[in-house]
Amino acid sequence: MRVGILGDTHGDLRTARLLLGRLGAIEALLHTGDYYDDAMQMARWPELRGIPVHAVLGNGDYALDGPRQVTLQLAGRKVMLVHGHQHDVKRGLTRLVQGARSLAPDAVVFGHTHVAGIFHEQGLLLINPGSPSLPRRRVPGSGAILDIRPDGIFPELIELV
Numbered sequence: 001m002r003v004g005i006l007g008d009t010h011g012d013l014r015t016a017r018l019l020l021g022r023l024g025a026i027e028a029l030l031h032t033g034d035y036y037d038d039a040m041q042m043a044r045w046p047e048l049r050g051i052p053v054h055a056v057l058g059n060g061d062y063a064l065d066g067p068r069q070v071t072l073q074l075a076g077r078k079v080m081l082v083h084g085h086q087h088d089v090k091r092g093l094t095r096l097v098q099g100a101r102s103l104a105p106d107a108v109v110f111g112h113t114h115v116a117g118i119f120h121e122q123g124l125l126l127i128n129p130g131s132p133s134l135p136r137r138r139v140p141g142s143g144a145i146l147d148i149r150p151d152g153i154f155p156e157l158i159e160l161v
Helices: 013-023 036-042 094-101
Strands: 002-006 028-031 053-055 069-074 077-082 107-109 117-121 124-128 142-149 152-159
Touching (some): 036 053, 117 152
Parallel strands (some): 028 053
Antiparallel strands (some): 117 124
16 A cells, blocks of 8 residues: 655645655545644645545644544554644654554654654654645755555655745
8 A cells, every 4th residue: 555645734735745746646645734734734635635634733733623633444454643743743752652652553644843854763663744835944945755555654754946
């Protein structure tokens, strides 16, 4: 199963759409929040017709109803989706790993930092897609792919270049 990941789109749907085109064929889309409404709009795009879109609220999603964290079953694997601000991910991944432990996910997808990365912490796979429109550290806008296969989960960062 090929899963696209975007987040921290902050209302820039034009750039999100460009990056979505770079992700190629996907079977699901995860959005890490900031802005949750962007994900709801993307779910109506013709190119995502019939593809489930899962999203969480971020710290920039004021006065909206929606989940702050979800755990999904994707191709037989458990994936935790969260924005990350509630785990203070800008200061490190320790609290995120601790918060995920009780759920025993196969992978954790998070955002908030606007910095893409794939991390292995205490035996846990963590993926941050970065931001397509507001990346930090002078890198291109980005997203990610999770290729979930019987032999494992294989993440890949995708840049807008």
